[in-house]
Amino acid sequence: MNYKIINMDKYYRRGVFRHFSEDCKCSISMTSHLDVTVLKKYSQDTKTKFYINFLYILAKTLNSREDYRMGYFWQTQQVVIYDKINPTHYIFHKDTETCTPVYSQYQNDYVYFYAACAKDIVKAKQSQKYALDIENHPNWFDASYISWLSYDSMHVELPDGYLYFMPIVNWGRYHEENNRLIMPVSVRLNHAAADGYLLAKVFLLLQEEILKFTQQK
Template identity: 70%
Template sequence: MNYKVVDMEKYYRKGVYRHFTEDCKCSVSITNKVDVTELVEFSKKTNTKFYVNFLYVLSKVLNSREDYRMQYLYEKQQLVIFDKVNPVHYVFHEDTETCTVVYTEFQEDYQKFYQQCVLDIEKAKQTREYGLDSVNHPNYFDASYISWLSYESLHIELPDGYLHFMPIVNWGRYQEENGRYVMPVSVRMNHAAADGYLVAKVFRLLEEEIKKGL
């Protein structure tokens, strides 16, 4: 886990950062439908898990830009940019109706990521403990699949988390519309680090990566 400290005097969002960490502490979130047709077809053709494939694409997108790799280190009072961010996702246990945290390290190599992610998920299925460990995993972004429905909107409220900079991403079930498969995706980011353009760009990058293929 490597990172660089942001030089606030040279930070291109200096004024925006000050405003949204001092005057107006808030976040920004957008829910939008993403065309995942090619990824669904790839998953069926290769007999691979769509969930893991989307998690790979999402991780690749969030690693593509420094704005998506930022975090505030409370203990050091520093805004930093990680060299790499990884997904923390979840396994749902039907018997207890609870979740277990799954930590998976992002790897650019799709095959390596896929294999490791499947192993991480299987390991998490063996426990019923929640297992959140943000102290030892500060460079992990939250990725959560809401498998029970295809929703229209979602809002993440962090009343005391105005210095939480890592993206929080949720997505629901995909469904067919006009011959294409679309899926609701929600992206929440700290307004000090991102505005509507940067959040919207996540959706654009997701569709670009999906169309490029794995």
């Protein structure tokens, strides 16, 4: 885990950061709907898992900007930017109706990421433990698939004043709409680290990355 410490005197959003980390401590969240028609077709044509493909695209998107890779060291009150952030996702056990966290290292190399993530999932299916280890995984963001329905909105709430900067992302089942497959995605960011533009940018980048990913030869 590598990171750099932000010089807050030179930070380009220092005014916004100060306001939403001192005067009005809060987070912001948004749900939007992505067109995943081409990603579904790509997954079918290549006989790969849609879930892992989207997780890769999500991790690549969130690693593309420093704004999404921010962290906070409460012991020293330092704001940092990690070199990369990795997805913590979840496997659902039908027999116990519980989840097991899956830690998958993000790699820009898709083939490497796909193979490693598939192994992580197999390993997690063999465990019934909810072994969430935030202390040893500070640069890991939460990525959770809500497979049971396609929803319109979702809100993730953290305690007021808690400077947790890692993105929290949820997505639901895709559904057919006007001959397209539409999937709800929800993103939560700390308002000190992101405004409406940066939040909306996540969805715009996701849609762009889906097109780039499915057009690769």
